Amino acid sequence: MSVLFVTSTSVGSGKTFFSYSLSQCLINQNKIVELIHLVPDQQNDLFDQSYVPDLLPSKIMSVNEFNSSINELDQNKNLIVKVSHHISLGELKNVVQNCQGKIISLLDFSNCVDQIQYLSEFGDELCGVVVNFVTKFGESNLTEDIIPAFVKSNISVLATIPENRTLLSLTVQQISDILGARFFNGNDYSNQLVEHYMVGGFGMDPGEMIFNTLDDKAVIVRGDRPDVQMSALSTEMSCFIMTGGLEPIEYVKYEANEEQVPILVVDSNTLDTMDRINEIQNFSKFDHPKKLNVGCELVTDNFNFEVLS
Structure with missing residues (x-):
């Protein structure tokens, strides 16, 4: 022995x-x-x-x-x-x-x-x-x-x-608990790991090209930006974190369900949400x-x- x-x-x-x-x-x-x-x-x-x-x-x-x-x-x-x-x-x-x-x-x-x-x-x-x-x-x-x-x-x-x-990542459920978010959809996929975080916004390059640089990601974006959301959904991702307390339109919800991508909604704005995410890996187990x-x-x-x- x-x-x-x-x-x-x-x-x-x-x-x-x-x-x-x-x-x-x-x-x-x-x-x-x-x-x-x-x-x-x-x-x-x-x-x-x-x-x-x-x-x-x-x-x-x-x-x-x-x-x-x-x-x-x-x-x-x-x-x-x-x-x-x-x-x-x-x-x-x-x-x-x-x-x-x-x-x-x-x-x-x-x-x-x-x-x-x-x-x-x-x-x-x-x-x-x-x-x-x-x-x-x-x-x-x-x-x-x-x-x-x-x-x-x-x-x-x-x-x-x-x-x-991967070892420093958290599940969608853990992120939701830490941020105090609510699931708009996708509770069944809450055990997916999030390894990267990307902020959706304006840019000169096509959104798909930018979002395609990272997999297993959470995309942080305002809930009223269906253009950014649809670009992100065309790439491999783990979840959305939609800020401002705004829920997406029904078509985005439908596509997210099809791609098995949970949508979390938080009341904080994008900058404040990112500040909290900067410390989030300290909760990883x-x-x-x-x-x-x-x-x-x-x-x-x-x-x-x-x-x-």
């Missing part, structure tokens, strides 16, 4: 993404996997179930429960243990040593080098780190500065994961089957699986 503890130095570094994606990768390799959410003893009864995505079977265990049951677990299983950030370093090291496990720490690309001193306290239990959210133009910084800094500190970099729009598929691809392409053997 192998036991791998997935931890991080800060909230939002990608523990859920990596724990679930790695588990799915191992399942795809015909491995027997058990996914566990490890929480402090005093937090077990209060643990927020909304933080447990319904993507793979998993269980919540307190530290005492885990320590008590470790000898009873199937020796043929691979345990992936996502560690709550409320568990102290000393407590985690004791748990890891009790089951002869290993630790992988998820790090944010923006400040990963700053965590080296803290990571050194894990000692021999640290298997390595995964650097997440590597920016499009961050490769030179990664290869010239970041990886050499970890090598110098005898810490293995097991994977570098690039930023991905790893909670959608498409995200699991993409996450599995990212881990398969970038992770060094040899460390698990």
Whole structure:
């Protein structure tokens, strides 16, 4: 039995993404996997179930429960243990040593080098780190500065994961809830992911050509602009966000239904709506089957699986 503890130095570094994606990768390799959410003893009864995505079977265990049951677990299983950030370093090291496990720490690309001193306290239990959210133009910084800094500190970099729009996306329903929008139509398609946002307006180029540059998008436009709306509907899109509290004409509604495009209506104007959307990815969670598929691809392409053997 192998036991791998997935931890991080800060909230939002990608523990859920990596724990679930790695588990799915191992399942795809015909491995027997058990996914566990490890929480402090005093937090077990209060643990927020909304933080447990319904993507793979998993269980919540307190530290005492885990320590008590470790000898009873199937020796043929691979345990992936996502560690709550409320568990102290000393407590985690004791748990890891009790089951002869290993630790992988998820790090944010923006400040990963700053965590080296803290990571050194894990000692021999640290298997390595995964650097997440590597920016499009961050490769030179990664290869010239970041990886050499970890090598110098005898810490293995097991994977570098690039930023991905799908993993940062939200569903139409989630966007509606955050913006306080109402569905004019398309409730049945509210689970579609929105990866991009485009504002509809005047321009010299044909609308279809502009909107065709991005897929899986939300188009923000006033409700009284059927010309812009019809141009957008001729391209791949996830939803409309119609501003000003204005509903579209019946023909636009008909075409949106035909294309399975939900229409959200908000009372705020376009500029205020865009200001709110600028912060919307902060609400993103790893909670959608498409995200699991993409996450599995990212881990398969970038992770060094040899460390698990």
